[in-house]
Every structure is written in structure tokens, then in C-alpha cells.
Amino acid sequence: MNQPTTPIKLMLVDDHAIVREGLRALLSDVDEFVIAGEASNGDEACRIAPQLLPDLVLIDLKMPGMHAPDAIRMLRAVVPNVKVLALTSYAEDDQVRDVMKAGAMGYVLKEVSKADFLEALRTVSEGHPWLHPQAQRSLMEQLRSGKPADPLATLTYRERSVLELIARGKSNRQIAGDLNLTEGTVKGYVSIILAKLKLEDRTQAALFAAERGMGRPKRDTSAR
Template identity: 35%
Template sequence: MTIRVLVVDDQQLVRAGLRMLCQTAEDLEVVGEAATGSEAVRLADELRPDVILMDLRMPGMDGIRATERILATRPGAKVVVLTTFDDDDHLYPALAAGACGFLVKDASPAELLSGIRRAATGDHPFSPEVLRRVMDSAVTARATDDIPTPTQLPGLTDREREVLELVSEGLSNTEIADRLHVGITTVKTHITNLMTKTGASNRVRLAVLGLRR
């Protein structure tokens, strides 16, 4: 299966670099490039990519608004935010807009390619340092008021608590499976159960809950 990728960044050099990187992988195909948020919305509708690599800072419509617009019409699309170390103010709004993952622009080629593949399969790729910054922002954001406090948590099994702790460390499903010596399907089941029991709507909210514990 070929993963169709749309690259969105206002810097041509960044777009060219991401295209060249994706071309090194047989299972990835860059189907389009956009330099603005409005162009990203149009191409996402026309090209129907599986994964959208989204810059946040762009002239006109920024990446947050573009993410909202894209997911409003294509809720199954996977938007992975590409961020820099000075972009903290945009991280939680991008999460609230529906982004499924956050990667730093200077991540290794292997991490970027893995992040695209993980997003395409429904996982949530986060560079560990970005996940911590997102969670620091989310802990103080009003939008997290619906996340249960530790004293409100319903009964979790010991294994679910272990998984919750590892999610809060930024580990992927595969890494959690390796750490706990269980199958990845088992990890996905635990995460689904955690979301059901806690009411957390996504992986980052689970991570925030784990930090509060």
C-alpha cells in the first residue's frame, strides 16, 4: 500500500527536502505541495492524501485554521504538524484543531518517515520533546478542564496504569509493546480501554492525565 502525502510549508526549500526524503521510501508518494493554508485546503480536497505534513506558521490562513478546515470535510485525514522549538504557542491549538501528531522539523529522516507511516495507520507520532511541550501547554489550557483529575480516575488495572505511564513518556504503541513484552494489538486494546474509562478523546489527553498522576 502506498501512503499518499501532501506537504504544506511556505518555504520552498523545506518542501523540496521533504519531497526528496519521501522519495527515498518505496511506500510513500508525495502527491502535492502547498505553500499556504488555503492552498492546502484545496489540495487536500482534490488529491485526498492519506497524511498531510502541516507547517503552522504561514501567511494568510495558518496551519491551525487549515487543519480545522481540512478535517471538517475529511475527518479521516491524518494531519501531522511540523514544528520548531519556538512554536509553543501554536502547539495546543493545533492539537485542539485535530492534528494527530507533532514532529520537529529537524527530526532525523528515520523519525520523519516513521511518523508518516504511524499516522497513516492511525497512530499518533510525537517527537518526545514536542509531546512534553504540548502537554505542558495542555495542562494549563482551559480546553483540558474536562480531563479527569487523578482522584476522579475510575478503577484501572495495573497493566492499564503501566500503559498510561508509558504513553505520558511519549512512547509509541510499538515501543510500549516492546517495553512490556506484549503484542501491539494488546497495547491498542489497553489504550482504547483507557480512553473509554477516562473519557480522554485522544492520546495527548491521556498523556496529560498520566502527568497529573
Template identity: 35%
Template sequence: MIRIVIADDHPLLREGLRRILEFEEGFEVVAEVGDGQGAINAARNMAVDILLMDLNMPGVNGLEAGRVIRREFPEIGILVLTVDDSDEKVFQVLQIGVAGYLLKDVDSKTLIHSIRKVYAGEPILSPSVTGKLLNQLTHPIPVKNTCGLSEREMEILNYVVRGASNREIGVSLFISEKTVKNHLSSTYRKLAVEDRTQAALKAVKLKFINLE
């Protein structure tokens, strides 16, 4: 059973999301809250697998709540569902290590699929957000310092930025999924990040990857 908390300051939207999610087998909405502090309280007081959260909420906003929850409960998958896809907001949110970033115009089938993927440990980005990441790589500035990443690690990081899964990377590079995971662990350590989303964000900031 995937236990979900919905955090949004619009009651009608919360009700709509709950109806969609509870209709799906294996989903349980354990709480609905209207602000970031409510999301933090829910994470602290009940078993939560997925936090489906808006960013623009009164009091403690989603970004602030996300920082606290990521720090205290890194096992909870935070899936942002918002109308705000500004470059600044996207990078602020990805930097704290959320598991996914979707826009509210997403259809219910995609939302359900995304929740399952986040629960399985895979990051989710809406196409427009992925485009923002890739657009930052259009005119990269060559850098001498690559944080000690090997040629293979840089190659895998390239695939990560493009949104490929470990299995897809392994198939493309003719290596095992376990080998991909080992390279990624080394990459995270060298980049001083915790997960693939943060690694992709740092690669964008440092302009490591050149997309033709």
C-alpha cells in the same frame, strides 16, 4: 501507497522533503503547496492520506487550514512539521485534532516512522511537545466533576496522556486491546472529543491526571 501532500512556504524545504519521502518505498508525494489554501485545495481535489504541513505560512496559515481539512476530511492524517513549539501554538493545534506534531529538527528516519504511524491511526508527538502536556499535570487541581468517567476509564486516560498505544495499555492493565478500544470510545463520548489526542488535551485542561 501512502499519498502525501507537503505544505510549506519554503521551496527548498519542500524539495528536500519530497526527495526524502519519494526515496522511501510505499510513499508518493502527490502535491507540493506553499500555503494553507493550497493544502485545502489539494485535500478537496485529490486523494490524500497524509498532509505534512507547516504552521507559519502566508495567507491561510496551517492552523486555519487544519481546521477546515479536519472538518471536511477527517480521514486525512495531518502531521504538523514546524519550528514553533510555543505552549500556545501546541495547544491550539492539538485542539483541532491533528494526528501529529513534530519539530523541523527531526531526523528523516523519525519523520518516515511518524508518517507510517499516523497512516496507521496512531498519534505522534515530539518529545518536547509531550513534555509540555505532561508539565501541565505537575500540580493538578482536584476536581469533583470528572465528566462521568469510570475509574478504569480514568486509568486508561492516564496511559493515553503518557503516549501509550492501545496494545501497551492492554498489556499494562491485563485486558484485551478490544476492551481498551471500548473504554476509549466511552471516554471520547463522555469528554465530547473525537480522538485520543483531543482526549489527552482535555484531560490536561481539566487536570484529571496526577503524575508523580
């Protein structure tokens, strides 16, 4: 006799309540998925994910607050085994590249049929990539024209801001105060920076930044 399959715990992240409601309705008759929780932005998702421990996160890419690639990296840092499927209205070249580099395993457009949407959820939840054809074409164009990137170019604006303050010798608490973030969020950014730059600790990060001129106090030329 077959044992019942444990439902896949799915977390919905979208800033529009009506979209989350529509997704819940769409999945209401699909027994293999259970909605473990919802969030209206990346910051909230990263805050509640460690308590919910979802197997799969479906995240919209156009939300206020934390940029989607940052949220994806942070989610994977706080829930290491989580799978992430990006949801958006259209495939932009840079966006596809950035979210896949951040650790998303799939990229689905809102125009897809229910059958394709469920296929994307199932495929990603099993640990396999699923890309909408438009996203596949976008990635191919990126590969054809791509050039080796400066390591700093892989950092987002927020990550560079954190690195700048690390180079100035500031603690996580001080950085959190300067950037109006929680200390936990700063710790997540530090982990992401170390991973992206292939560094061991914040001392190496400070040296890396200093070698590139970061962290230096701005010279006051107003008296000249």
C-alpha cells in the same frame, strides 16, 4: 503471495519551495509514500485537497495566510479521513495545544533524524499519535496549569469574526465579501464553529453569539 501495499498519498504544505523539494528528495527512496500534491499555504491546501484526497498531510505551522490550526480543521472538514502531521522548527506551548485540538495527530520538529521523521509519518498515517519529546513536555505543562476555557476562547480571531457576522444575520456570501474569503472557505469556518461550540446550526450560533453581546451594531458617539 503477499499483495503489493498501496502507497500512502502524502500532501506537502509549506511556503518554502526549497523545503518541499528537500522533503521530496528525502522521501524519494521510500516506496510506501507517494507525493500526491503540494501547497504553499493553508488556503491553497484546503482548495486542492478535495481533488487530491491525500491520506496524510504534512503541514508547516509558520506560513502566511490562514493560521495553521484553522487550516488543519478545514482540511479535516473537506477530507474527513485525512491524517495531519504538523511540522515546525520548535515546540511552543500554545501552538502544540492549538494544533492538536484542531485535529493534528502528530507534531514533529525539523531537527529530527530521517528515521524518526519516517516513524512519525508511518505512525500518524496508521491513525496513531506521534509527538516529539518537546511537544510532549509542552502538553504536560499545559495540562498541569490548564483551566476550563470559555467556549468563545476556543475560537480563533477569524472564527470569531465569522460568528460576529452570523449574529448580524449575514449569509455566507455576504460574510465572504466582508472578510475577503471564498464562500467555500466561509462554509468551512461555519462548520468548524458549530463543531467547536457544540451547536446544531447557524441559528443556534446566532443565538449563542447574541447572548454574549456579539453582533450588536456599534454605537456612534461622535455627535456627542
